[in-house]
Amino acid sequence: MKEIKNHLEVNNNEKSNSLESELFRPIQENINIQDFKVLVDSVEAHKYKDAARAFIRTNPKFKENFIGLDMSSYRQLVLEQCEEFAKSGLVHFTDIKQNIFRYAGIVEMLALFNNNICTKLGVHFTLFGGTIMFLGTERHQKYIEDANTLKTVGCFSMTEIGHGSNVRGIETTAHYDPSTKEFIINSPTPTSQKFWIGGSYLHATYTTVFANLIIKGVNHGVHAFVVTLRDKNGNVLPKITIKDCGHKLGLNGIDNGQLKFDHVRIPRENLLNKYSDVTEDGTYKSQFSSPIKNFAATMAPFIAGRMAITKGCSGALKTSLAIAIDFSYVRKQFGPTLENEQPLITLSSQQRRLMAPLARTILFDLYVQRLTRELAQPKQPISIHAHCSGIKAIYSWHCVQNLQVCREACGGQGYRSANRIAEFKNDCDIICTYEGDNTVLMQQLAKYLLALPESKVQQPTIYLDGDDAKSLLFNFENIKRLFDQREQMRLKELKQIISNSKESSYNAFNNAIPWSVKLGYAHMNKIVFDHAITTLKENNVKPLAHLIMLDSLVTIEEDLGWFVTNHLISSNVAKAIPFLIQDLCSEVTKVSRQILESFDIPENCKAPSKDLISDLF
């Protein structure tokens, strides 16, 4: 114990004026809330977000209580909320292509309120809209006008009962009939029925269907088609059967459906033909030399959806953290005497469990801002697909894990639906699976990293050892080197496992999936950190340095066994880490309410009262 104390106390003087210097001083308690708000909201999106906040605060549909509604009323309310929002003009159907900052900002604000609304709008705008805008051409523009105001609702039919993650395995067919110049969309087997299709059971007029394009017996692979599901009166068209997917763990305000097509004829023009087309006489023309390349291009637009989905995590977590932290300031249990009970926030455990996810949520948001900027560029970096996949996976895992933390931090009251966290927890659970299952996405990231040319620059190895653990760790350059080195070693390790395998390339990779996931984490942790440091250098808004250091040490602690056994950190320095984390949590707690203020969460997004119990009296 004495040894640990030494680590924390040696060389504890004020440091020079470096980025880290403020970490050695008590935290500056008067943070500039407006500056911090713009940082978290992003320069590009903060005006759109403020407009959305104002809408959520004032629109009567966003004041209606959805807790405990039966499924049918809940679905109707969510539809009406989405319609109100679409009519407000705060978001446009074309935003996913033309103003991704507005789109992403709006989704995040809606997610502060409830994930049903942003999921329903997400399916319509990103998935249906994304397919129309990125895979369609001039002839598909006609779907846009009514979709803008949600006069027509669109959905997205990719998943089937038999195939989810492996989209290339889907069985739905689209045979071309040159005699009528039509495609015939068909579900040939029970497992080929589309399943989970959000918005299809009750509301969607159109869907984009993913199906195998077949001409004269030749299968050209998966292509996307627009299929009309309902007539003007909302009746399902003949030869289409739509069933309800039924009650779910969460998102019961969304009408997910099971779709069966029985030789449904659609015009030739309904093929989304940006990359490949079929002439009237049935000649297939593609910009790509093989179905696999066409498939890759067909899937490419959905990367924006993966970025957007992290906004659902961000909104839900910010509101839930705000509920849990506010509660911790109000709720009293225990104290030095019975007469002097203390607020929960004074408990070291409460500070530890709430400040660490608060820091990470902000750092992830900053990184998503960077990805959004990359997506907005006409020519996106080659890494964009891998990084959208990676952040979607690690943000949703972080979200699900920490919604549970928020719930527990509020004790029994956190379990009460009226206090909102339960709804967020159930609704967000599925983010780990839809728009790409997280474990599958982490492999996409690992494959991208495996394929990168090997760096010729040999990074100097790092070994953190010495008496002054605090100075060694409160040093962003050292943290960077730890993260860089872990990533390099994880990559080398994965390459070795695969190359040492005597099995086929499929099996060799398959046997190494857990290591791919670890590599994915190492890479994402590194680039989230790198981006946070870039932001800090450009704009040292308080308390960003503290948040970065807190999240860095928590990240190291999560993999501490690895860092120590691989001789990057000595066991003596390792022992100091939990203490430094606790100190940082205590410092961040001092400004936590100001951080929450900067989130500017409309009151109707939160629990009915800060103490979570007043509504009971």
Ligand SMILES: Cc1cc2nc3c(=O)[nH]c(=O)nc-3n(C[C@H](O)[C@H](O)[C@H](O)COP(=O)(O)OP(=O)(O)OC[C@H]3O[C@@H](n4cnc5c(N)ncnc54)[C@H](O)[C@@H]3O)c2cc1C
């Ligand atoms: C509420 C909800 C809404 C949805 N909305 C839509 C929608 O609107 N439109 C649409 O088309 N789809 C939608 N989906 C479907 C969703 O995209 C799929 O559920 C998802 O792609 C996963 O597919 P799956 O469920 O078939 O799981 P599977 O692919 O069968 O996966 C099952 C398990 O196996 C693991 N696994 C599978 N393959 C691998 C692998 N190669 N390596 C390692 N592990 C693997 C996964 O990690 C997972 O744990 C929705 C789903 C839900 C639940």
